Amino acid sequence: MATGVDPDTSTMMESAWMDVLQKMDETYADMLAYQVELEKKNADLESMRQFMDSVLGAMTDILIVCDQTGRILQINRALELLLGREQVGLEGEPIQTIFIPESATALQEILRLAARCKPMGARELSLAGRHGEVPIEVHAAPRLNARGRMMGVVLIGRPVGEVKRAYASLNTAHEQLKAAQAQLVHAEKMASLGRLVSGVAHELNNPISFVYGNAHALERYVGRLETYFQKVWSGAPREELIALREDLNVDRAVSRLREAISGALEGAERVRDIVESLRRFSADGRGQSERFDLVAAVQTAIGWVVKGRDRHFTLNYDVPDRLEIVGRSGHIQQVVMNIVQNACDSIESQTEQHVSVAIRRERDEAVITIADNGPGISAEARTKLFEPFFTTKPVGKGTGLGLSISYKIIEEHGGQLGAENAPDGGAVFSIRLPIAGNQDSGPDGARSR
CATH class of the missing domain: 3.30.565.10 (Histidine kinase-like ATPase, C-terminal domain)
Structure with a gap:
């Protein structure tokens, strides 16, 4: 009785083994490619982690990440320095533990609004810092996953002292700018007044000349009246007084005395008005x-x-x-x-x-x-x-x-x-x-x- 393998069957078995070996080679090659890509992604992930750590470490603003229940998942270095505690000891702790009790109500409101994706402005809370109470201005936002589902809340804050210093510095710069602008306006105004000084001098010259002329007239009239009244006081006879009165033209001096006073007053008032106009013009404008x-x-x-x-x-x-x-x-x-x-x-x-x-x-x-x-x-x-x-x-x-x-x-x-x-x-x-x-x-x- 003859034994052995049918040639056709042997050929089929050999072909099957070849297919198996080929598939194994392909699978091994795919595994190597997957491993290379996985190592690359791990390297990218590590690089991204280092990058995020460096960013979080460089932030001067504080960062708090908590889950849906309000328990702390992560904080940054700035907050660690303020609290005097490290992240390891705070992970899983309720977020309320790092704030003073008086901030509890406002903190709950922030977390509630953020969890509901409600818009809100900055809120002022106070941290329980290692050196005492630390007022901070806090902004909150929801933390969502890739599907947009709520995963927790992220809080970012800055010590209010820094904000106030920044505002104070900005306000000081603004006041200095306003003062410089006022000085510039005043300097240009004085330059304009300097260019027009001849016109101003001419404007003042007329009323001053008017006052000067009337003052001379008053001096003459007063001299005549003094001479006449000295004779009156000395008891001179009536005939001598009448003659002196006509000689000094006392009647005319008396009639023109009020006119000269009125003219002098008018000139002085005109000078006063011009000086007032100049005063208003040259004022620094801060009134x-x-x-x-x-x-x-x-x-x-x-x-x-x-x-x-x-x-x-x-x-x-x-x-x-x-x-x-x-x-x-x-x-x-x-x-x-x-x-x-x-x-x-x-x-x-x-x-x-x-x-x-x-x-x-x-x-x-x-x-x-x-x-x-x-x-x-x-x-x-x-x-x-x-x-x-x-x-x-x-x-x-x-x-x-x-x-x-x-x-x-x-x-x-x-x-x-x-x-x-x-x-x-x-x-x-x-x-x-x-x-x-x-x-x-x-x-x-x-x-x-």
Whole structure:
């Protein structure tokens, strides 16, 4: 009886073993690839863990991660330093244990709102720190998993002392900036006043001369009266007194005495008004705003400019009798003087020089328009006109601060300062200011001069 394996069967078995070996090789290769990828992911995970640890360790704000029940899962190094305790000893502890009892109610409210994904602002709590109570400002947010399900709450806080110091530092810087700005405005104002000192001197010269002349007249009249009354007191005869009275012209001296006193008073009052205007103009502007007549303030400012110019120009007025606003009249005068001065500088090359000033009311605004017949504003200058230190004047003729300061002054008064070119040439500056209360004049009433 013959034994052995059928050739076909042997071939099939051999083929099956080959398939098994091939599958084993493929599986082994896949396992090696999976192992390599797993090691890479473990390395990436370790790198990410180290990165997160370094970030958490570098944070100056405190971080608390707790689960849904309010038990601590993780804290950062900043909180460990404040508490004087390490994370290992706090894991699993209720979050309330690191806060003072007085913060318990607010803490529960924070956790409840965060768990319900409700928006809320910062809350102030107090930690039980190693050196005593530590007030902190806390923000809370829910911690969600990949499916968006609630896993716990994350709290981030910062000691309130640091926040207060930051606010104090910011406030100090703001006050210093305001003081520097006020000094800059005052310096530019004094520069404007210095340029117009000749006009101011001329303005004061007339009333002072008036007072001086009347004082001399009073001195003469008093001398005559003293001579006459000395004769009266000495008991001179009536005939001698009548002759002396006619010789000294006592009757005329007496009749003109009151006139001379009135003239001296008028001149002194005019000097007083000019000095008061200068005082208001030169004030540093830190006082309270006041109600004043815009028309009078503008006319006074322009008068100083006109009297300070070597070459006269045609000035056209179109203004109402009175228009009141609330603000600082000295600052508004500074703006008007600056713009009119610039207008005068721009028309120096013109054969005929014209400056027009108009004041009108538009609803609840007073609008001052100052126009000239100069060359106008170039396209480049219009984009930088109100920037600090920008000027089209030659070196030494302008600081480039006048218009930028003027812009800020008008802005602080709740108004607007703008500039454009007129259709027929020249520059036109417009100042818009809010009007104070009701005015006696009509909305558009104006008088021309």
